[in-house]
Structures are given as C-alpha cells and as structure tokens.
Amino acid sequence: MKYHQIPNQLFIKNRKKFVTQMKPKSIAVFNSNDIYPISADSTMPFEQHSDIFYLSGADQEETILLLFPDAIETKHREILFVRETNAHIAVWEGAKLTKEQATKVSGIQTIYWLTDFDKVFFDLMTEADTVYFNTNEHYRQAVETQTREDRFIIKCKQDFPAHQWAKSNPILQEIRGVKEPEELELMQTACNITEKGFRRLLGFVKPGVWEYEIEAELLHEFVRNRSKGFAYTPIIASGNNANVLHYIENNQQCQDGDLILMDVAAEYANYSSDLTRTIPVSGKFTQRQKEVYNAVLRVKNEATKLLMSGVIWAEYHKECGKLMTSELFGLGLLDKADVQNENPDWPAYKKYFMHGTSHHIGLDTHDYGALKTPMKTNMVFTVEPGIYIPEEGFGVRLEDDVVLQDSGEPFNLMANIPIEVEEIEELMNS
DSSP states (O other), rough: OOOOOOOOHHHHHHHHHHHTTTTTTTTEEEEEEOOOOOTTTEEOOOOHHHHHHHHHHOOSSSSSEETTTSSSSGGEEEEEEOOOHHHHHHHTTTOOOOHHHHHHHHOEEEEEEEGGGHHHHHHHHHTOOOEOOOOOOOOOOOOSOOHHHHHHHHHHHHHOOOOEEEHHHHHOOOOOOOOOOOHHHHHHHHHHHHHHHHHHHHTTTOOOBBBHHHHHHHHHHHHHHTTBBBBSSSEEEEEGGGGSSTTTOOOOOOTTOEEEEEOOOOTTTTEEOEEEEEEETTTSOOOOHHHHHHHHHHHHHHHHOOOOOOOHHHHHHHHHHHHHHHHHHHSSOOOOHHEEEEEBTTTTGTOOOOSSSSSBBBSHHHOOOOOOOOOOOEEEEEEEEEEEGGGGGGEEOOBBEEEEEEEOOOTTTTSOOOHHHHHHHHHTTT
C-alpha cells in the first residue's frame, strides 16, 4: 500500500463499538471483496470492502474477519483469516500478510490461514445461536454482481439452517457515521492531497486545454502524494458538459469563455475526500458567471451553518431548498408564480438544482451513516449546492467536506482550498 500504516488502535476501537451491539451468543462475519475479472486473464485493481477494512485494517484479498464475543475460548472472540502465501505467490504477486503482520495491522491476536475457515467456523457455530450477515443496505446501492458476502450467506444458510440470522448493516450505519479522531486525520490528509492537485491546476488551465489533460494533472499530483488516485470517477466538465451531473467522458477541449466544473478528489488510506470547484477557462469570470457563482457560494456557506448536532437530514435539505429558491429569484431564474404553482414533491428550484446538498463521506464517498435520526458530532458531510443553466451553456457547483462540532459551525476540512472568485482569478493569472 502507498499510505503509511494506520495504528491498529483505530480498528480495535471500531471492533469494540460493533461487538457491544451484538446479540448474546452471536457471530459476525465480514468478507473481503472479490478481485473482479475483465476478460482473458485481466482483472480490475483490488479494492477492499470498506466494512472489513473499518473493523480490521486488513487491505488484502481473500480475507475474513470473525467476531464472536461470547466464544468459550478467549482466543476465538476475534479471528482474522488471511491467505497463506508461498514462494510462487511472492514472486508473481508480491508478499502477502504473514500472521505476525496481520496482528500488527489489525490488533487481532488470533490469525488463521483462510484454508482453516470452514473447520473453525463449524466448531464455533456449535456454540452460537445467531449469525450476523453483512448485507449492503446503503440507500444508493444498486448491486447486480454476486459478491463474496452473497456467496457466504447462501452457503451459511444451507449449512446451518437451525441458526438465527441478524443484520450487521444497522450497527455499521450507526458507528461508521461518527468518525474517530484517527479517521478525521486520514480524511484531512486526503483533502490536503486534493488541495495540492487543485492548486496545480490553477496554473495549468488555459483555453485549448483538454478535459483529459486536466484529469492527468490531477492524477499525477495525487499519486505522487501517496494516494491510489481518485476517490471516485472524476468529473471534468467544461461548458455545457457541466449540466450533465455525472459527466465522466472528460474528452472535450476547453474553450475560451467557458467554465469548467471539476468534481474530483483524492483518496488516502481508503478514505475519501470529495471536492467540487468551478473555474473559468480564461482565468476570468464573466459578470453573469460571477453572479451565478457567488449565488452558489452563498448557498454553500449558509447551508454549512445549518449542519449541526441534532439536525434531521431531510429537514436540513428543505432549508437548503429555501436558500436556493431565494438565490434563483435574485438571478432572475425563478419568479413568485413559479413557486406558487410548484409541485410540492418537486419544488420549483429543482429545475436548476436537482440533487441533494449533502451526504455522509468517509471510507466510501457516499458513506454509511444514519440519515433518519439526529446528526451527531464528528459526522462528516459534504456541502455541494449547484446551479445548472443549459440555456446559458454553463453550470456551477461548489463543494467542501465538513465535520460537525459539539456546537457552532462545522469544521471545514477544505478551508485552505481556494474558492472565492478573486483568489481563483488571482492564482490563475499569477
């Protein structure tokens, strides 16, 4: 891994939070992700499942974590199963975790080879009544591929039909949403790497540059700072491309007079950052572009102040809609009749701002976190309003990542990344 090793105390704390919410005489099992094939002998780069990483720090394929706090033998209360290495694997793939290294990474004392899993699991299931399955219940999930978790669940139900089943996801949604100090440091590092990439661009962008060249500049800066690269598929959208919310082709030439909406950020140690900035290709905003840009910035700043412990996510978004409606009035994009005649299920402002303002962020860009209960201190949210005007040929979105505090405004992890019109223009023309 490119990142510095994370102290295992973080994963020890995370496991403790999870097991305290488990039922008596229950086992929880977490599987690593598959390595997914492309064709022939090609595969996609391995990406660890966020849940097993969160609970163990193990960043390796074919890994299983088992938690059984009521196991009769103390050594079986937490077990990490890892792939046994050999000389052939070491030559062709590189070194894998030894048992000693697995303990150092995770803080788990009992390490078995993966080949021992079936035997050990059967023995422990004779002591257990309930098994926690790690199903994906994220509100944005749309998974069509069968995963290692899916295959484990099918086999487990076949082999142990007399046991009871429970869900890990509600516990994970609750505990993963509130970040530990170590996690906030990792996310700050990801944001700092993102800042370096953005500042690099401000001296690079000019009329005639291609969107993919901008993407390449960012990737260079991210990787040279110990990131694997992008936290999510980058959006480099010049001109009217900005009005396609998930534009990822990044294959157009940037024209003088256009804006470039860049929703792009680095990961670090599997933790995400999520940044959006909109800059002028020429280094200078037009008056109309500046008016729209500053309207979005005002919404972002005011929406950020609304994020605090005790707030309900759905109510927060309603208030953000009111802020946006006011700004759209000022820009002449909406009038009172538009609002009076609006569909309550799709308010008038949605014509120009059709997505949500904030989502949890952490190990996943759209991270786990409770949404229907009051927000808590140390939750991390994006704040990302936008105004999209296809008829005028541009769109503006601005986004930062912020940490909720015990009181007052959130702490902005991206406070040092330029966002004011004047600073962006100055840096682009210096």
